Amino acid sequence: MNDPVYLDYNATAPLKPAVIALMTDLLAQPGNASSAHGFGREARKNVENAREKIAALAGVENGQVVFNSGATEGNNTILKAFQGQRVLVAATEHPSVLEAAPDADLIPVASDGTIDMAAYETLLKTGPSPALVSIMFVNNETGVIQPIGKLAKLAKKYGALFHCDAVQAAGRVAIDMTRLHIDYLTLSAHKIGGPQGAGALIAGNCENGTCLDIPKFLHGGGQERRNRAGTENVPAIAGFGMAVELAMKDMDAFQKLAALRDKLESEIATIAPEAVFFGQGAERVANTSSFALPGVPTKTQLINLDLAGIAVSGGSACSSGSAKGSHVLAAMGAPEEYVTSALRVSLGWGTKPADIDRFIEVWSGMYNRVKDKVKKHA
Ligand code: PLP
Numbered sequence: 001m002n003d004p005v006y007l008d009y010n011a012t013a014p015l016k017p018a019v020i021a022l023m024t025d026l027l028a029q030p031g032n033a034s035s036a037h038g039f040g041r042e043a044r045k046n047v048e049n050a051r052e053k054i055a056a057l058a059g060v061e062n063g064q065v066v067f068n069s070g071a072t073e074g075n076n077t078i079l080k081a082f083q084g085q086r087v088l089v090a091a092t093e094h095p096s097v098l099e100a101a102p103d104a105d106l107i108p109v110a111s112d113g114t115i116d117m118a119a120y121e122t123l124l125k126t127g128p129s130p131a132l133v134s135i136m137f138v139n140n141e142t143g144v145i146q147p148i149g150k151l152a153k154l155a156k157k158y159g160a161l162f163h164c165d166a167v168q169a170a171g172r173v174a175i176d177m178t179r180l181h182i183d184y185l186t187l188s189a190h191k192i193g194g195p196q197g198a199g200a201l202i203a204g205n206c207e208n209g210t211c212l213d214i215p216k217f218l219h220g221g222g223q224e225r226r227n228r229a230g231t232e233n234v235p236a237i238a239g240f241g242m243a244v245e246l247a248m249k250d251m252d253a254f255q256k257l258a259a260l261r262d263k264l265e266s267e268i269a270t271i272a273p274e275a276v277f278f279g280q281g282a283e284r285v286a287n288t289s290s291f292a293l294p295g296v297p298t299k300t301q302l303i304n305l306d307l308a309g310i311a312v313s314g315g316s317a318c319s320s321g322s323a324k325g326s327h328v329l330a331a332m333g334a335p336e337e338y339v340t341s342a343l344r345v346s347l348g349w350g351t352k353p354a355d356i357d358r359f360i361e362v363w364s365g366m367y368n369r370v371k372d373k374v375k376k377h378a
Contacts (some may be wrong), residue, residue, distance in 0.1 A: 004309035005355045009348030016193035019239045026235035033232045043234045050241025059176040066214045066227045070199035071167045072096040074186035078163045081215030085131035091331035111333050112282040113144035124158040133160045137169035141315045141328040142279035143288025152181035171247025172285045177204035194243030198236035257347045258286035267360045274374045287347040292338040295375035304366040313344045
């Protein structure tokens with residue numbers, strides 16, 4: 001019996017052992033970070049310690065970091081604050097941006113997944129001035145990296161603020177909010193070896209000595225300097241801080257995953273000349289591969305792989321197995337038969353060469369079983 005193989009880090013990375021140890025310890029301790037007694041002060045210390053680490057990741061002051069329940073909350077907080085004003089969002093954004101801003105104008109992407117610069121500038125300069133632009137740093141399905149500094153600078157030229165969902169960028173590429181002209185940044189702990197249900201929204205733009213305010217989404221308490229009501233989840237926030245610290249330290253090791261990812265892609269291309277890869281022509285993070293096997297629905301592939309203990313996704317975790325397929329690949333102009341037959345394989349801190357070998361062995365067996373259904377390139 002083979003061990004299961006987890007290759008779905010972009011959905012949720014396994015908790016790092018040091019994070020588990022810290023959180024286990026803190027779960028056993030009472031203490032509300034707003035309480036004035038010793039237990040409360042200890043809880044506060046843990047929260048502020050984590051804040052310092054997250055601020056360091058984004059290159060900002062501690063006071064600019066507001067903890068929340070994760071990136072869905074962070075994205076909703078920003079997008080809903082701009083309701084009624086003109087907003088531009090990339091067509092490949094996560095649903096927590098797209099569905100929080102249903103009236104936004106969609107910025108198209110090129111076939112490699114990067115923003116179509118000419119169309120972006122046309123949208124910026126045509127019609128009422130946009131108040132906000134929201135573009136993710138790294139795409140969760142394809143791993144494609146956007147030129148965020150350039151995109152944000154252009155937004156500023158036309159008077160818009162710039163929000164960046166950097167969930168899949170943390171620990172993978174450098175994020176310096178000031179250098180990149182980012183006004184609001186969304187982060188989530190569970191993509192980098194921290195716990196689910198913890199994240200941060202960060203305000204930048206302190207060029208003239210005053211920083212932007214974080215819009216208020218939850219009301220009813222003075223926590224997070226009155227920016228986000230609700231008792232802070234101390235163990236989760238502390239785990240987030242430790243995950244960020246470790247991810248920053250391990251950033252060079254993360255880049256080495258590219259060799260495993262490239263091996264996986266080249267072996268698949270050899271086994272199945274019909275396979276189609278997405279985003280290969282663009283700059284990508286080291287851990288993500290997105291490819292389709294036209295003619296074989298995503299769901300069929302996922303079931304075959306799952307039966308053999310291989311965990312991957314179809315597109316994002318949210319769209320896994322959905323018959324409609326990935327909106328990201330559709331926005332990149334992929335035909336429907338690619339969109340509905342795509343898989344996302346995402347590697348991470350615990351991935352070993354043997355995991356990729358096992359994936360290839362199982363995927364190759366599946367390919368041989370479904371070969372007669374596979375279609376040639378469209
Ligand atoms: N944004 C991106 C790019 C993501 O990959 C995810 C996770 O699926 C989210 C937002 C939502 O994050 P969370 O699970 O923290 O709400």
